[in-house]
Amino acid sequence: MNRKIACRQCGKQAILDPSNPWRPFCSERCKTLDLGEWFGERYTIPAESQDDFNDAADLPPPGLPRHQ
Numbered sequence: 001m002n003r004k005i006a007c008r009q010c011g012k013q014a015i016l017d018p019s020n021p022w023r024p025f026c027s028e029r030c031k032t033l034d035l036g037e038w039f040g041e042r043y044t045i046p047a048e049s050q051d052d053f054n055d056a057a058d059l060p061p062p063g064l065p066r067h068q
């Protein structure tokens with residue numbers, strides 16, 4: 001039984017079935033386009049989480065005694 005949906009990228013009919021490797025898209029092209037847009041949006045968002053990671057890397061390891 002093939003469930004059919006509208007392709008999220010182009011709106012054409014896409015088969016929601018394991019036989020369609022590009023589901024929920026209709027084709028490889030549409031899936032690639034959607035991923036491209038997703039990464040494009042992500043690239044424009046300031047990487048706040050990356051800044052947090054860098055700050056944590058500058059801190060001494062927790063649990064060390066401080067002799068000062």
Ligand SMILES: [Zn+2]
Nearest residue numbers: 007010026030
């Ligand atoms: Zn499509």
